[in-house]
Each structure stands twice: as structure tokens, then as C-alpha cells.
Amino acid sequence: MSTLCEIRGVSVTYGKQPTPALRNVDLDIFKGERLAIIGESGSGKSTLARALAGLLPPASKVTGDMRWSMGRPPQPGRDLGFVFQDPSSSLNPVLTIGEQVAEGAKRHLGLTWNIAYVRAREMLEHVRIPQAARAMKAFPHQLSGGQRQRVAIAAALAAKPGILIADEATSALDMVVQTEIVSLLGELVREAGMTLIFITHDIALASGFADRVAIFKDGSLIEAGLTGTVLTAPGSAYTKALIASHRDLNTPPLIREGAS
Numbered sequence: 001m002s003t004l005c006e007i008r009g010v011s012v013t014y015g016k017q018p019t020p021a022l023r024n025v026d027l028d029i030f031k032g033e034r035l036a037i038i039g040e041s042g043s044g045k046s047t048l049a050r051a052l053a054g055l056l057p058p059a060s061k062v063t064g065d066m067r068w069s070m071g072r073p074p075q076p077g078r079d080l081g082f083v084f085q086d087p088s089s090s091l092n093p094v095l096t097i098g099e100q101v102a103e104g105a106k107r108h109l110g111l112t113w114n115i116a117y118v119r120a121r122e123m124l125e126h127v128r129i130p131q132a133a134r135a136m137k138a139f140p141h142q143l144s145g146g147q148r149q150r151v152a153i154a155a156a157l158a159a160k161p162g163i164l165i166a167d168e169a170t171s172a173l174d175m176v177v178q179t180e181i182v183s184l185l186g187e188l189v190r191e192a193g194m195t196l197i198f199i200t201h202d203i204a205l206a207s208g209f210a211d212r213v214a215i216f217k218d219g220s221l222i223e224a225g226l227t228g229t230v231l232t233a234p235g236s237a238y239t240k241a242l243i244a245s246h247r248d249l250n251t252p253p254l255i256r257e258g259a260s
């Protein structure tokens with residue numbers, strides 16, 4: 001696989017904060033992979049996502065290099081789609097579902113409203129919103145949380161970006177809907193050949209579908225590698241503890257006997 005982005009020595013400090021939120025991170029992101037960024041709350045996962053998307057607040061200080069294969073940072077919305085934990089934060093409450101999904105396609109692909117509207121409906125069908133034609137005319141509050149997240153995914157993908165960042169995109173959903181959305185995301189990125197950066201605090205969820213995992217703690221990258229390798233032979237006591245904390249009676253094993 002070729003490299004999409006080489007992150008080298010990247011540190012991020014917000015405003016006047018005394019300590020950096022991200023410290024000296026070295027990580028490669030490969031084209032077309034599903035990479036899970038895993039860590040507990042405050043470990044710097046969202047900071048890394050915002051740094052990759054160029055969406056850090058203006059007062060933050062970034063040092064180090066992010067070398068993109070296309071020779072420039074991706075343009076949010078066009079080259080890179082973002083799905084957040086709370087779809088309400090990315091969906092406009094006073095626009096219909098159809099208008100907001102069409103908006104990205106219109107703006108970034110230069111489509112007319114009519115064509116963008118057709119594309120929006122195709123996208124809603126693609127993310128399996130029931131009765132897509134009807135949903136086009138609905139407002140966000142008229143849909144369930146899982147359906148709103150499907151709409152947010154459709155909006156993020158409307159301009160056909162090559163990269164999708166899902167930042168705790170399923171954390172607010174119940175287990176069944178969470179599993180459906182994760183498998184939908186996996187399927188969509190695979191068929192479009194996109195790169196997925198999946199940010200989560202849940203190592204069990206990530207282990208189900210990520211090609212590689214990167215474990216963060218207190219702003220530092222602890223280790224990164226193929227999912228099976230990191231889970232079967234973790235290189236740090238912290239990763240071992242994270243894995244162990246998921247081995248309880250309510251959680252299925254991360255690695256099944258005999259799985260490769």
C-alpha cells in the first residue's frame with residue numbers, strides 16, 4: 001500500500017495550555033486502509049483528526065510535518081469528509097435532509113441544484129435511509145439518532161472525498177445501531193477505495209473491522225500496527241491493559257481462537 005500521509009514529529013498545543021495535546025507523533029497513514037485511532041478520553045485522538053483535516057482553532061500551535069502524497073493538505077469537504085459523534089453538530093436543524101446532503105455535492109463538485117439533489121437522494125439510498133424520497137423533505141429532528149448519523153455520513157461522502165474521518169461517530173448510538181453504522185462505514189469505504197480514519201475509545205469495536213490500529217495515551221502514540229498483531233502481541237503494558245479491560249463476561253473476545 002502506498003502512503004497517503006507521513007506524520008513526523010507532530011505536536012499540537014492549544015492556545016495558552018501548559019502542555020501539548022499531541023506530542024511528537026510519528027505515524028504513516030496508508031491509502032485505502034481502515035485505520036483506528038484508539039485511546040481514552042483526552043488522549044489526543046480528536047486533536048490528531050483536526051490536525052489532519054486542518055480544522056484546529058487558529059490559536060493552536062502545530063509543530064512537525066504532515067507530508068501528503070498529493071503534495072498539499074486535503075481540502076475538508078472535498079478531499080476529506082468528517083463524521084462527528086453528534087450528528088446534530090454537523091446537521092443544520094433548519095435545512096431539510098435533502099438540502100444539506102445536496103449542498104456538499106453542489107459546492108464541491110460544482111453541480112447544479114437539480115443534479116446535486118438527485119445525487120443527494122442516491123446517497124441517502126446508499127446509506128440505506130428508509131424511504132429516501134420522503135427523508136429528503138424531512139428535517140433532522142424528525143429522524144432517529146441512527147438515521148441522523150446515516151445522513152451525516154451521506155453528507156460527508158456527497159462530494160466523493162478520498163478520505164473519511166469518523167470521530168466517535170457511533171459512540172452516542174445503542175449497540176445494535178452502532179454495529180450497523182460501523183459495518184455500513186466499512187462497506188462504503190471499501191467499495192469506494194477510500195481511506196477511513198476511525199476514532200474511538202472502544203478497542204473492541206475497532207478490532208472488528210480496522211486493518212491497523214494506533215493506540216494513544218496522554219497525547220503520545222504508544223504503538224501502531226496491524227490489528228491482529230497489536231491485539232495478539234501488544235508491545236506495551238498500556239495496550240495489554242486496554243485489551244485486558246475488555247475481556248469480561250459481557251464482551252466477546254477481541255480475537256477468536258483460530259482467527260488469523
Ligand SMILES: Nc1ncnc2c1ncn2[C@@H]1O[C@H](COP(=O)(O)OP(=O)(O)OP(=O)(O)O)[C@@H](O)[C@H]1O
Binds near residue numbers: 041042043
Ligand atoms: N479547543 C481546545 N482548547 C483547549 N484545550 C483543548 C481543546 N480541545 C481539546 N483540548 C485538550 O486537549 C487534550 C486532548 O483532547 P482531545 O479532544 O484531542 O482528546 P480525545 O482523545 O479526542 O478525547 P475525547 O474522546 O474526550 O474527545 C485534552 O486535554 C483536552 O482537554
